[in-house]
Structures are given as structure tokens and as C-alpha cells.
Amino acid sequence: MTPHLKEALTAAGQAVESVLDSLLPHGAGLEARLYAAMRYATLGAGKRMRPFLALEGAKLFSVAESCALRAAAAVEMVHCYSLVHDDLPAMDDDDLRRGRPTTHKQFDEATAILAGDALLTCAFEVLASPLTHGDPLVRAELTLALAQRAGAEGMVGGQMIDLEAEDHPLDIVGITRLQRMKTGALIGFAAESGAILGKAPLANRHALVAYAHDLGLAFQITDDLLDVEGSADEVGKKTGKDAARGKATFVSVLGAERARAQARMLADQAVRHLEPFGGKADLLRDLARWVVERRA
Amino acid sequence: MTPHLKEALTAAGQAVESVLDSLLPHGAGLEARLYAAMRYATLGAGKRMRPFLALEGAKLFSVAESCALRAAAAVEMVHCYSLVHDDLPAMDDDDLRRGRPTTHKQFDEATAILAGDALLTCAFEVLASPLTHGDPLVRAELTLALAQRAGAEGMVGGQMIDLEAEDHPLDIVGITRLQRMKTGALIGFAAESGAILGKAPLANRHALVAYAHDLGLAFQITDDLLDVEGSADEVGKKTGKDAARGKATFVSVLGAERARAQARMLADQAVRHLEPFGGKADLLRDLARWVVERRA
Numbered sequence: 375m376t377p378h379l380k381e382a383l384t385a386a387g388q389a390v391e392s393v394l395d396s397l398l399p400h401g402a403g404l405e406a407r408l409y410a411a412m413r414y415a416t417l418g419a420g421k422r423m424r425p426f427l428a429l430e431g432a433k434l435f436s437v438a439e440s441c442a443l444r445a446a447a448a449v450e451m452v453h454c455y456s457l458v459h460d461d462l463p464a465m466d467d468d469d470l471r472r473g474r475p476t477t478h479k480q481f482d483e484a485t486a487i488l489a490g491d492a493l494l495t496c497a498f499e500v501l502a503s504p505l506t507h508g509d510p511l512v513r514a515e516l517t518l519a520l521a522q523r524a525g526a527e528g529m530v531g532g533q534m535i536d537l538e539a540e541d542h543p544l545d546i547v548g549i550t551r552l553q554r555m556k557t558g559a560l561i562g563f564a565a566e567s568g569a570i571l572g573k574a575p576l577a578n579r580h581a582l583v584a585y586a587h588d589l590g591l592a593f594q595i596t597d598d599l600l601d602v603e604g605s606a607d608e609v610g611k612k613t614g615k616d617a618a619r620g621k622a623t624f625v626s627v628l629g630a631e632r633a634r635a636q637a638r639m640l641a642d643q644a645v646r647h648l649e650p651f652g653g654k655a656d657l658l659r660d661l662a663r664w665v666v667e668r669r670a
Numbered sequence: 671m672t673p674h675l676k677e678a679l680t681a682a683g684q685a686v687e688s689v690l691d692s693l694l695p696h697g698a699g700l701e702a703r704l705y706a707a708m709r710y711a712t713l714g715a716g717k718r719m720r721p722f723l724a725l726e727g728a729k730l731f732s733v734a735e736s737c738a739l740r741a742a743a744a745v746e747m748v749h750c751y752s753l754v755h756d757d758l759p760a761m762d763d764d765d766l767r768r769g770r771p772t773t774h775k776q777f778d779e780a781t782a783i784l785a786g787d788a789l790l791t792c793a794f795e796v797l798a799s800p801l802t803h804g805d806p807l808v809r810a811e812l813t814l815a816l817a818q819r820a821g822a823e824g825m826v827g828g829q830m831i832d833l834e835a836e837d838h839p840l841d842i843v844g845i846t847r848l849q850r851m852k853t854g855a856l857i858g859f860a861a862e863s864g865a866i867l868g869k870a871p872l873a874n875r876h877a878l879v880a881y882a883h884d885l886g887l888a889f890q891i892t893d894d895l896l897d898v899e900g901s902a903d904e905v906g907k908k909t910g911k912d913a914a915r916g917k918a919t920f921v922s923v924l925g926a927e928r929a930r931a932q933a934r935m936l937a938d939q940a941v942r943h944l945e946p947f948g949g950k951a952d953l954l955r956d957l958a959r960w961v962v963e964r965r966a
Contacts, residue, residue, distance in 0.1 A: 399822045399823055401823075401827075403831065403847075404830065404831040404834035404835065404838055404844075405822070405823075405827040405828075405830045405831050405834075405851075407830060407834060408822060408826065408827055408830035409822060412822065455787075459783055459784075459787060462780075462783065464778070464779035464780045464783060465780045465783065482760070483760035484758075484760045484761045484833050485830070485833075487755055487758065487760060487761065487783065488755075488826050488829055488830050488833075490787070491751075491755060491786070491787075491790065491826050492821050492822040492826040492827070494787065494790060494791065495790065495817050495820050495821035495822070495826065496817070496821055496822060498794045498813055498816075498817040499814060499817035499818055499821060501813075502810050502811075502813035502814035502817060503814060504810075509806075510805075510806040510807035510809070510810040510811075511806035513806070513810040513813075514798050514800075514806040514809040514810045514813070515798075515806075517794055517797075517798035517809075517810070517813045518795060518798035518799060520794075521791050521792070521794040521795035521798060522795055524791050525788050525791035525792055525795060526695045526701070526704060526705060526708065526788040526791070526792060527695060527697075527701075530704065530784050530787050530788040530791065531697075531701040531704060531788070532701075533784055534700065534701045534703060534704035534781070534784050535699065535700040535701050537780050537781075537784075538700035538701075538703060539700065542700055548700075551699075555701075
């Protein structure tokens with residue numbers, strides 16, 4: 375990772391952490407357990423790649439940072455809710471996430487389900503608030519785009535396919551579609567949220583979504599490679615689990631070498647989508663290169 | 671129930687069923703299981719009281735029915751998602767709902783969790799769409815209000831309190847607050863959505879929320895009475911379960927007679943909030959009276 379990217383990722387992570395902390399509820403009644411679980415699931419860990427995409431996308435269109443940070447926080451809430459629900463015993467049944475017990479392990483299943491529900495709802499509350507943008511059309515567009523990306527035909531649909539894929543092995547087209555829905559859709563929204571906030575031309579919005587889709591696939595292929603090659607210690611979550619379940623992944627279908635080449639090709643393609651934005655998009659370029667080189 | 675109310679409830683139920691059917695996704699891939707579960711959880715059953723409130727509220731301000739029906743459908747999606755998640759084994763662990771197997775019994779837990787997530791997300795997609803209202807400020811206000819009512823400080827927070835209450839018996843103030851959050855908040859949104867769509871004065875919006883809160887409490891107290899006195903056959907879900915868990919309810923704290931009197935008082939109070947709307951609100955008045963007289 376370039377020192378410049380590392381510095382920018384750290385700064386973005388700290389800024390969004392502080393905004394998340396201020397947006398998530400506090401409480402003293404019996405509901406305090408819910409709020410504690412929402413905070414546990416969201417604060418103090420994570421790469422914050424989606425917030426970084428939202429913030430860097432917004433910079434291309436000179437969006438006020440206070441607005442961009444709220445959109446970034448909303449995206450991260452949705453990402454964290456999806457992790458909480460995906461980790462549940464009825465789903466992927468994971469005990470470890472980001473090097474810590476998963477939310478249902480730290481609290482209990484019911485609290486984890488509710489914390490996920492509340493995080494998802496809170497994301498829409500943040501986007502629809504006048505504090506996120508003075509123009510209600512921008513707020514409505516943010517809400518609509520997030521709902522489309524995160525819902526039945528995006529992220530949640532992707533998770534359903536992922537569960538079904540245990541009994542219905544996918545080919546490379548199927549795996550690609552699954553990942554576009556399960557992870558690409560939300561990463562796409564993160565990148566385009568800056569363009570929506572900046573009322574950018576549709577062509578710019580589409581370029582950022584295309585960048586994010588390629589980035590997301592490159593990220594996922596690298597995840598699959600790490601799942602096979604990395605240790606839990608390095609990666610911060612259980613590894614080797616896809617193979618143990620007999621799930622088809624980019625690596626199991628393509629083999630490690632072709633998968634690695636495919637990830638690099640996608641990262642190059644992602645960088646090319648950024649041409650219209652000139653030097654302002656250099657950090658996004660660095661990110662695409664890092665995504666395929668990372669070890670965790 | 672007055673024949674007029676019965677007719678209007680039936681008509682509203684049929685209209686919202688048809689809109690829900692058109693709004694919920696269809697699909698042929700591995701995600702089809704998710705879509706089937708969303709449809710199972712939403713279509714073909716339910717009192718449709720929240721959609722009715724949304725439609726009748728909208729009529730007070732001469733809102734186009736096509737707009738009101740979309741808001742009504744969105745509210746019902748959120749209601750149905752909350753039932754799916756509340757019924758899960760980790761929560762209330764119910765096998766029967768509306769006289770049918772609960773969604774996780776009919777499908778499986780993972781699919782039920784995802785169907786709930788997708789229904790919640792879909793509700794926001796519907797509200798934020800230009801088809802729901804041409805004015806983006808109205809769309810943003812609908813989204814914001816729903817998120818506030820349905821989230822951590824509303825419905826989801828109420829469900830957390832309800833779960834915690836098994837170990838922390840509530841007094842009457844606590845039970846009232848729990849029910850305001852768990853059921854009153856969303857019923858409040860249903861009623862106020864018509865006022866938001868109609869750009870009604872804030873005083874009218876508040877009057878409808880006050881009506882709905884009293885109606886919701888009266889409804890809940892009657893539910894508690896039916897839980898003690900009704901049979902599963904009549905009510906369409908397992909009865910006697912609150913008592914079995916030692917949960918404090920309006921009936922266990924007040925006794926059946928005082929609880930019934932309280933429900934009637936709340937229904938009367940609900941009706942008084944409708945004064946500003948004259949004869950146009952007669953069906954809402956009939957509903958408040960029926961809520962405390964129903965046997966199921």
C-alpha cells in the first residue's frame with residue numbers, strides 16, 4: 375500500500391468512526407442492549423473501504439465533507455448489518471469477525487438480528503435527513519439507490535444465492551453474478567453516492583459504478599485466494615470455510631493462478647474507468663491496485 | 671363491525687394486495703427462493719389495518735389513490751418483515767401466524783431472515799420512488815418518518831424491550847412505552863403517511879399520529895385480552911404464550927376488567943383526535959370502535 379493511500383484510509387476511517395459514533399443511538403432503558411450491539415457491530419474495526427469510496431467519490435465533485443461523511447456512515451451501517459446477519463448460525467455460522475467474536479456470540483442471536491435490522495433502518499434515516507443534503511431530490515435519490523443496491527435484487531438477493539449455492543454449484547458466470555449482487559452492489563452505491571451528492575452527470579455516476587464493480591470483483595477474488603492461502607491469524611476471520619462446504623469460488627473454478635490474473639485484470643480495468651477524473655482520482659487508482667495485493 | 675367499515679377494509683385489503691403483488695420481485699434464478707418467501711410473508715393474509723390507515727388518512731387530504739396505495743404497501747411490507755423476524759426461533763419462536771406456518775417454518779431460518787431484510791429494504795425503495803409522489807421533498811419526508819418510526823428508537827427498540835422484559839418485568843408505564851414503540855410507532859407512520867403525501871399542516875399530521883397511538887394501544891390491550899381469553903382457532907396464532915413466559919401484559923398488571931375499560935377509554939380518545947376532519951374521518955372512527963370489540 376502506498377503511504378499516501380494508507381494515510382488517506384486511516385484518516386477516512388477515523389472520520390467515519392467519529393460520525394458513526396455520533397449517529398448511533400445511546401440509551402439507558404431496556405433498549406440499551408440493542409444500542410450496544412449496534413455499536414459493537416459497527417465501531418472500532420473494519421477496513422472502512424466503502425466509506426473511503428464514498429468520501430473519495432464525493433471529492434471528485436467538491437461535495438462538502440460533512441455531507442459525504444454522513445453518506446459514508448450510512449453505507450458502512452448497511453455493510454455492518456449485512457455482516458451481522460450473514461454471521462448468524464442460520465446463515466454462515468461464524469464465531470469470529472474482524473478478529474473479535476461475532477455480534478450474536480458477544481450478545482445473543484435475537485439481539486444480533488435486531489441490531490442488524492436497526493442498522494439498516496438507521497442508514498435510511500441518515501440519508502433522508504436534511505443534514506445529509508439540502509436538496510430533497512438528492513436525499514430521495516440516495517435513498518432510492520441504496521434500497522435498490524441493498525435489497526432483493528442486490529445485496530440480499532446475492533446472499534440468498536450464496537446460501538443456495540451450497541446445494542447448486544455455480545459456474546464462473548454464476549459466481550460472478552452472485553458477487554456483483556452480494557458485494558458489488560453496495561460497493562457500487564458507495565462509489566456513486568458521491569456523484570449523487572455532487573449532482574454529477576449520469577456518465578460520471580456510471581463510470582464510478584463500473585469502477586466499483588470491477589474493484590469489488592477484484593476484492594472478492596482476492597478474498598477467495600486469502601481464504602485458501604491465508605491463516606485466520608492474518609485474515610482476522612475463519613479461513614478455508616468455502617472449501618470445507620464444497621462451495622464453488624473463483625479459485626475453485628479457475629485455479630489460484632488464473633484467479634489471480636483475473637483479479638489483476640479487473641483492477642486494471644477499474645483504473646481505466648477513472649480516466650474522466652484525472653489526477654483527482656489517484657487515491658481510487660491506488661486502492662484498486664492495493665486490493666489485489668493485500669494479504670488480509 | 672359496521673357493514674360500511676367491513677366493506678372498506680375488504681376493498682383496501684384487495685387494493686393493497688394487488689399493489690404488493692406488483693411491487694414484490696419475481697425471479698427465476700437461485701434468488702427465487704427469497705422472492706417466494708417475501709411473497710409468502712406478505713400476500714394472502716393479514717388484517718391490512720396499517721394499509722387501511724394509510725389509505726383513509728390520505729383520503730382526508732385528497733391524495734391520489736395510486737400514491738396512497740404505494741405508501742400503504744410500504745407500511746405493510748415493514749409490518750410483515752417485523753412479523754417474520756419476531757417469529758424466528760431466536761425471538762418469539764412461533765410456528766403459526768395468520769393461521770399458517772410462519773415463514774421460517776415454511777422455508778427455513780436463513781431464508782426468513784433474508785426475506786425480512788429484503789422486505790424492509792423494499793419499503794424504502796417504494797417510498798423513495800418518483801411513482802409514490804412527484805415532489806422529492808414528500809418522498810424524503812416519507813422515508814425519514816418511516817425510518818424513525820421503524821428503527822432503534824421505534825419498532826425495533828420496542829421489540830428489544832419486549833425480549834428483555836422476560837427477565838425484567840415491566841410496570842404499566844413500561845408496558846405502555848414498550849407498546850408505543852413496538853406497535854404504535856409504525857401504526858403512527860401509517861396514519862401520518864397520508865398527511866405527508868397531502869402536504870397537510872403539521873397540526874393535522876400530529877392529530878393523526880395521536881389517533882393512531884391511542885388506536886394502537888387499544889388494539890394491543892385487546893390483543894392481550896384475546897391472548898388470555900381466545901382460542902388459537904379464533905385468533906389464528908398461538909394464545910396464552912405471554913402468561914406461559916411470565917411476561918407482564920396490560921391484562922396481567924391491570925386485570926381483565928380494568929384493561930378492557932382502559933382499551934375503551936383509549937378508543938374514545940382516539941375518536942376525539944379526529945374532530946378536525948369532520949365526516950371524512952367516519953371510517954377511522956368506526957375502526958377505533960371495532961378495535962376494542964373484535965374477537966380475533
